[in-house]
Amino acid sequence: MRELELYFGPQHLGMVGNFSITLQVEGDRIVKATANPGFLHRGFEKLMEQRTWIQNFPLVCRINVVEPDHMELMYAMAVEKLAGIEVPERAQFIRSIYLELARVGSHLFGLWAYANMLGFDTVANWAMYHRDLILDLFEELTGGRVYHIYLWPGGVRRDFPEGFEERIRSTLHTIGSCVPDYDDTFFHNRLFYERAHGVGKLSREDACRMGAVGQVLRATGMKKDIRKTEPYAAYDQVDWEIPVRTDGDAYSRIWVVRDEMIESVHMIFKLLDKLPKGEAYQRIPNPFKWKIPESEVYVRCESSRGELGLYLVSDGGDKPCRAHFRTPSYSHGLTILEKALENESIADVGNIMISLYITAPEIDR
């Protein structure tokens, strides 16, 4: 009997990001899946040890291309904690708004990837269009479409420009007005249910055992969100709910993503309403001479894929001694994916992979 070894990625139309899964296939079923990461390994954490505290900002955002903003936040928060810098309240609010916009953008990108995977071209195109609208906001605010370098130790790089709040509102209204269309064509589509229901199912015990976070965990019915447990920025200033589903399959995960997107939009409106006046940043010491005393810190936040952490060590110099990002895709992509793919159909590899929301650069770093 001849076994079949199929490669899903890196050069594969269903693969989002540079990642590879080696599949042992028997008939239509996957017997064993082996994740093969490392195509995007650049040794970021090594490179960070050779750059000064401020020079690292352009570097950290490039770790995750889909959602660079949470990476910036992590690094900014870690540096603030190490150096003991306070952040003004307005900056906290701006950070929250900015991060939630990034979350919506990232989720829309995920929606593109997922819909495209299932062959839902129409929805995929719409989602990408709406993400572009959010990128336009970013472009106006920061000057960059993808990489922004906007968050800064001690606040944000610049305050909102004139009338920006209104433009955020109107953009979100535009996107929000299309939610019924998305629901009709995609989320309430019978075929979406057929394709995703019961696929890549994870029990809550399995998910906890293998270190699931984010919507993979929330889709198994566990209400866990770092924004609630350990609030940062301005997340404790407004009311919001954690969307949860109980089935633990691809269908639940995508629904959690959708609900989260809507929750984020509502949150942005609430934050905009409460946005206080004041300074948006605090001065930091001269970056060329900036040294941080010997200490270490572990900070974490909720990125659009789950718990994102940074373990940052300073040895008293002008450069970090060690930085280690704890990325949500790491466990999802290297442990959970291999388990979830077992005994599934070949047709569902991409389906499961994208529903787990795996982003390759996060794993490889």
Place this chain on the structure above:
Amino acid sequence: MVLVLQILFVSILACLVGLFLIGLSRKVTARIHWRYGPPLSQPFIDIVKWFSQTAVSHGKLFDAGMIFSLTGSVVVVLFLPFGGICPLSGSGGLLVILYLMLIAPLGIALSAGESANPHASIGVSRKMQLAFGYELSLLMILLSLMTYYRTVSIVDIVETQIQAGWSLVQLPLVVSGLAYLLIMPAIMGIRPFEMIQAPQEISSGPMAEYGGKFLAFATLQHAFNIYIGLSLFVNLFMGGGSNAGYFLIKLLLAFMVFQVVHAVWPRFRIEQAVRYLWRWPALLAFIGLIIVWVTTS
């Protein structure tokens, strides 16, 4: 001589119509996506490009299968009435068409098998299973037609319809017609039955190893295939056409319906597709066959 001219006319026109429909499909899909879309001539440009590229061949059968497949498609076109023109009407009828329609997928299957790529084999396997899925209904539908009209000749069926009205609106056949509408996307290989190529799943399946003129041939074959699928429907259920123009309008009408379906649905998994095809369309087709059988005996 007239016959030769007819053959040339029909085959070339079918090819052009098929390519035009591919272009139109891309344009219409783009518009549903809120895009501008490629020019209507894009399929022609692609074919010119493919013919100017070097291609990689995996063996004699890799070439021969492709030619075999396209030949099959061209010959089927000659058996289908094209608004009153049917060059090879006298030699077979529906049963022959049914069998000739086998040649095209068989050729691709052989050629893809020779490429030694499992993606291609998976694609072929899916095609075979999908075909098995829709043939169940298609055979019952065609049998109900043949039983109703008491002939196996498609020309006779078209002529009867021109006098007596479309099959689609005749009472005993309306159920079969509905079933045909349901399986039509599967015959044409468009969504939600696009799992044969499924680029996101199995890297365009049988096409995985095709490049250059092989891809050109595959696209031409696809163009013929679209024409055949639509033309069969139009001839059998929409009364064919008394002349070519009328026929083409009907063709376009049927095409637009399926194009919208194509644009707003995702793909089935193959077993879901077969299960669906064996459930509703097969049930309808079976009821239709029983109705026809009872009413005509």
Place this chain on the structure above:
Amino acid sequence: MTKKSGKMDRNNIGKWFKSPGNMGQKYSLHALYFCTGCGIIEIPPTITTRWDAERFGVIPVATPRQANLFLITGYVSVKTLRYIIRSYEQMPEPKYTVGFGSCPINGGMYWDSYNTIKHLDKYIPVDGWIAGCMPRPEAVFVAVTHLWTLIDKGMATGYLKYREHYAKYRRNQEKILGELEWPPLFSKEEENEKSREKVAG
């Protein structure tokens, strides 16, 4: 980049008859879908609603056999390089390579990383570059129009260069990746090269 490069002559029937090959290549650039780096984030916007590259005949395709345009989107790690070479060699000729972003040009941001190669054109020929980190989708269009000009003038001949200097490229590749698993693509050229070197040496 000249101003002329933006001109589109898709509807110029005369040109179609004069050089159908070039015209076909120009207006049907099928890009290989390969997310080599973070540049891939700007490819979905390029091919979807907002920018719609399909207007110009640029669509992503699944396998290298079907492609004639290779967009190297972003930095190239050593592990990816092997797959890039493999995919590039499988593409039918004529084929064009465009380096997208600063990183394939000279390493960009990762100039001191131990795991990314710095100059992509040491390993495979590159017909055009798009600078920037990240380049905007419009830049892809500029690159495409520039590639049109090059094709028109017969200057997009990276694949010929690869064929001619295959032995050198192969040697560079093997220096980084070790022994490659697949036999040389153009064995004859390599032998020629070796014999020429022997004579010279």
Place this chain on the structure above:
Amino acid sequence: MKLEILLAVFFGGSLLTYLLGKISKRARDILAVLVLLFATAGITSLYGKSSTATLYTGFLDFPMVLSIHPFAWIFALTIAVVGLCAVIFSWLYIRKKGRTDFFYFMMLLVIFSMIGIVLSGDFLSFYIFWEMMSWSTFLLISYNRGKAIAAGMKYIVMSVAGSLAMLVGMISLYTQTGTLVFEGISGSLNSASSGYLQFILILFFVAFGIKNAIWPLHVWLPPAHSEAPSPFSAVLSGVLIKIGTFGFILLIYGIIQVQVFVNLGHALFNVRNLLLLLGAVTILIPTFIALFQDDAKRLLAWSTVAQAGYIILGIAYGTSESLSGGTLHFFNHALFKSLLFMVVGAVEFRTNGVRDLNSLGGLIKKMPVTFVAGLIGVCGLIGVPLTNGFVSKWLIYHTLIVNHSPFLAFVALLGTWGTILYSYKLIHHIFLGQLPRKYEKLQAAPVSMKVPMIFLSLTVFVFGVLPGLPLHVINLSELGFGMEPLAINMWGVVTGSGSIQMLNIATALILGGIVLWLFFRMGPKNTRADQMDNYAAGAPVPADRYQYSVKFYDPLTRMIAPYLKDIADNFYSALARGIRNAGNGIRRIYTGDVGNYALYIILFLAILIFIQLYWKVW
């Protein structure tokens, strides 16, 4: 030539071959072929003749009659040709194995006893030849020993049961009519009651049905086919099981007239409908079962069962077109199925006995001629236009549709689509895909295997383009049965409701192919790529592990598997288990499954006889 001399030469030649083998192997091989060549020539020379000769009269006062008529002629010729090809094929195939003299002797004996059956003019000689054939077949099936013995036992036990049924039928006929000569019986059965005829039909149905492997009686066939030596499998599948078909035609059209047969019994419950139903089931279920097979010969064996269903459908339907279709399909099936068994045999020969589809692949690069032969055989099996299977299937479908039996036509057509699935599986798994490294040094099939394969492929193609040749002979035999022949010409058939012209189809396909080939040549030249230079998502292709063959139709088979068990086999086994639990005595007498099959068939017959004797139901 006189029939007696022909038969004498046949059997004398067989014996001589056996004896010669003790002296010289090569001479024996040549003699075997010469005898078969003589047989072919002799039978060919009898074309168009109808004659009857009494061979011997003294045996218990029963005359032994030999007769030849166009209908017997086409069967005899097919047997001789397929036998000839198989014997040439076995030259090298059998050389490596032991007991070769015995093999040749049995092979010739089987072939000539089959010819004897079709040439016999009375039931006594029919029965004698029948038994000769059964026993020599048994010896050949169990030739390989091991598992083959069990397969052979299964066959012979069922065969004996069938013979018993036939014997009972013969005795009953004799008591009814007082003669065993076909013509005599036919003449005196006119006055027989409908019930009696059905009784006779069912008895003979058991006998012929077992040989022909009709659905609930097919259980012996798959193991027998897969275990027998390949050249004999070709004979077994191509012609031997069709002796049952011959019997059916002889009984229905030759002895009981077809008009009588069609009108037998009640409106719905009669032997004809039973046969049609079983024919349909025989098409459908084995087709699905064949999808699951991983053994090449077992797959072909199930396919043989399914194709027998078409023949039964054609014969039992009882119109002249359906009889033409059925008979033509027998003829075609003999050609392409023996061809396919030879193809598998050649592969088996070169790979040292590998028949497992999942471990082969890519052999087209090493055995191109074998592949082409296999492809043509498979096309014939599917019925792709330009191969012979197309015409015969078309005739069957057409008559079913025109005569208002759409459901039977549906089953027949659906069976064809199932055929495509398993045929492609066969071709793909053996010849296409990635070539394993261990077969890189494989040699092409030897000439002595290529020649019969090429010859049979040519016949498949020629009779596909010129269906008029066999149809002409079939028309002659239909005239002999007193039926209205079809309106045929060299290229096809003309009927009032649709006609078929292979001339147009062939011209269109061949010309179209040439034009497109030229068009294809116009493009830039191809470069050849090795199988390792292949798309694998950018990775190097893993050697030996890049072939999709295990569970090829996995989604489909997973779906239908729960509904599709071999009901017949399970039925016999379950009954056997029940009986076994009831009494240990039976267990001692009948060991294994085989015995049980026989037991139940015999019990069934006994009950039939009992009912007939006491209540006279029919």
Place this chain on the structure above:
Amino acid sequence: MKNPGKKLQDELRSMFESISTEGDGENRMTVKCRKEAVITMLSFLKKTGFDHLALISCVDRLNDNVLELVYILSSYGGDVAMQKLNILLKTTIPRENPQFYTATEIFGNASPYERELHELYGILFRGHPRLTPLFLEREYDIPPFRKDFDTRKYVKDVFDQIPFVDDKKGRT
């Protein structure tokens, strides 16, 4: 429970010898222990409710000539105070020929972290079921994340040594 950290601190002190804890006990708590005690402590902490292994990291202390392993744990279940608390479990192993015990038996997601550390720091995790290369394609003399591995020198020695393929015709 107002401050789970404090209680845990006491518990740990009573159970394990020679450990030191620091931190506010509300959000972060650092526990240092000998390397033999790590695996026991991990399973104890998991039982106590810290069942989420967030990260296994490693710091190269070139001056002390040790590698410092850091296990960061948090809690899935438990109340809000418990969920807030992150435990940084630290231990040191020698830089030369570093070996350690695997935690794959305790935490399902420890496997890739250990593979990564094996690759980037050269730490051998004994008992790990699949210690195969994860990220890297080339082999390095010194594991690249060690402090004494100079990437800039490496780039100069390897990548910059490869010549451009020049073409007389000056084609792109």
